[in-house]
Amino acid sequence: MVYGKSNTNFERALKTHESHSKQWGNGFEVLRQDLATGFWNKPTYILHVLTQELMKAPRERAEWLMWVDADSIIINPDISPELFLPPADLSQIHFVGTRDENGLNTGIFYLRVSTWSISFLIETLAMPLYEPDAGLGRSADQDAMSLVLHKEIGGPSNQGYRDAMVLIPRLWINTYEREEDGYEGKRGDMLVHFPGLEETRRKHMGDWLDVVESRPGVWRCALEETEYWNVTREYWREFRAAYELWKEVEALQDTEDISDATWQAATDLKKILETEADDIVKIGQLRSKLSSTFQFEGVNS
Structure with a gap:
């Protein structure tokens, strides 16, 4: 999304994304004029692109869209953007994103091409009208997306959106350049993002672009030289x-086959899967706790 006053660094950054997309056989689209007001351009444009994709025959559609803000730069194009997506059998997932210390960050995220995503974006865009007291902040579109994603009612199945959202470890796809601490990533990471830098963003981006354009080997390396092939596979396993265990317990919710303790353990696991799935250690701990309780009750029933 680049429009308004010319920004050379944004154009240079977009070239890294365009080249990355071509390398991996993906399409690439850029919004270059206003479709809405201010921050609402992002969800409006994504809704447009999603609608265009869904109008195609199923075999011709993209499966996912990846949104990237213009203040991000691909620094290792040998990492496929598809590497971080859920396996095909986890088809209940429609949103893959990240969070930081302020909550959801929508600078980089994935949306499945689906009617779920259409519904999600429509509710996001409608929030200022049907929930005028929602308290949307400066990044109103991001706040609205977060509020909609955490709804437990509404949506395509009237069960909200939370169970179709996954927050993966942010450093995988949304690694920041910090004002004081510099780059929080490492060689081999896919990109660098510059949120919140304001007046110093131009200099930070310029310095990074100079390196990426003139000495790409500083940050570029093959997938097998990174940890990502192993950690992403382990994460989704x-x-x-955890998800399958939760569903197994949920199926027994209205029976007398589970105790209050087991149901509480299951509820705790479900909450983590929906809101803190970037903490794989916590997921493992809660899954083990639920599994132990559930198996104990099964043995003694």
Whole structure:
């Protein structure tokens, strides 16, 4: 999304994304004029692109869209953007994003091409009208997305959106350049993002672009030289195991086969999967706790 006053660094950054997309056989779209007011351009444009994709025959559609803000730069194009997506069997997931110390960050995220995503974006765009007292902050679109994602009612199935959202470890896809601490990532990471830098963003981006354009090997390396092939596979294995265990317990919710303690352990696990799935250690701990309780009751029933 680049429009308004010319910004050379944004254009240079977009070239890294365009090249990255071509390298991996993906499409690439840029919004270059206003469709709405201010921050609402982002969800409006994504809704437009999603609608265009869904109008295609199923075999011709993209499966996912990846949004990237213009103040981000691909520094290791040998990492596929698809590497971080959920396996095909986890089809209940429609939103893959990240959070930071302020909550959800929508600078970089994935949306499945689906009617779920259409519904999510429509509710996001409608929030200022149907919930005028929601208290949306400066980044109103981001706040609205977060509020909609955490709803437990509404949506395509009238069960809200939380169970279709996954927050993965932020450093995988949304690694920041910090004002005081510099880059929080390492060689081999896919990109660098510059949120919140304001007046110093131009200099930070310029310095990074100079390196990426003139000495790409400083940050670029093959996937097998990074940890990502292993950690992403392990992450989704753990997530799948936790999700399947939760669904197994949920199926018994209205029976007398589970205790209050087991149901509480299951509820705790579900909450983590929906709101803190970037903490794989916590997921593992809560899954083990629920599994132990559930198996104990099964043995003694």
